[in-house]
Amino acid sequence: MSGEPFRVPVFPLAGAVLFPRSQLPLHIFEPCYRAMTKDALDGEGLIAMVQPRETGDRPALFDIGCLGQIVDSEALDDGRFNIVLEGVKRFRILREIPVETPYRQIEIDMAPFVRDDEEAEALASIQRASLEREARRYAEALGYAVDWNAVSRLDDEMLVNGIAQIAPLDVGSKQALLEADTIAERGDLLAQFMQFQVLVPGGADMPETMQ
Numbered sequence: 001m002s003g004e005p006f007r008v009p010v011f012p013l014a015g016a017v018l019f020p021r022s023q024l025p026l027h028i029f030e031p032c033y034r035a036m037t038k039d040a041l042d043g044e045g046l047i048a049m050v051q052p053r054e055t056g057d058r059p060a061l062f063d064i065g066c067l068g069q070i071v072d073s074e075a076l077d078d079g080r081f082n083i084v085l086e087g088v089k090r091f092r093i094l095r096e097i098p099v100e101t102p103y104r105q106i107e108i109d110m111a112p113f114v115r116d117d118e119e120a121e122a123l124a125s126i127q128r129a130s131l132e133r134e135a136r137r138y139a140e141a142l143g144y145a146v147d148w149n150a151v152s153r154l155d156d157e158m159l160v161n162g163i164a165q166i167a168p169l170d171v172g173s174k175q176a177l178l179e180a181d182t183i184a185e186r187g188d189l190l191a192q193f194m195q196f197q198v199l200v201p202g203g204a205d206m207p208e209t210m211q
Helices: 031-042 111-117 125-142 148-152 156-166 171-179 183-199
Strands: 006-012 023-028 046-050 064-075 081-097 105-109
Touching: 006 031, 023 031, 031 046, 031 064, 031 081, 046 081, 046 105, 064 171, 081 111, 125 148, 125 156, 125 183, 156 171, 156 183, 171 183
Parallel strands: 006 046
Antiparallel strands: 006 105, 023 081, 046 064, 064 081, 081 105
């Protein structure tokens, strides 16, 4: 992927974050995002995932998101799509571009995130064990059924990013996890967020991750 800034369609979605080398399934049903998906599939298959800072028809966006590549797609008879995005690299928004398309487009710079091109460093064994322990407590508190044998077989990056993607955390927490520089830092933050929500019953509501 070129290090030069370039234009890409943006999908603002609160509570949904995409990480490099992770996958995010999405159900696309709004007309503007159907058009975005069709255009992306006709082109390079790239969509920028960014959380909005607020609600509204055209909300301000967080500065940092993750570029996704469509790696699987299903076009439904009524015009909707099921797609799977795979994270390519995080980026910083340089500016929003005035366009006539029904969806928004932004110019992004991925140069600050060279670390995303490298294989993630492994967690220390004690950190891995602590994270799995907190994840068990968190899942039990929320009443989730989890195949912990399968979880134990995940590599560190998939474990941390997988929990960060599906955990029902607020927008600010999700953004902090996305912006964490290393997997170790993200894992520490994730453990703290899970601990806090276990201590505050009812503080976690599953966000809407499909648009």
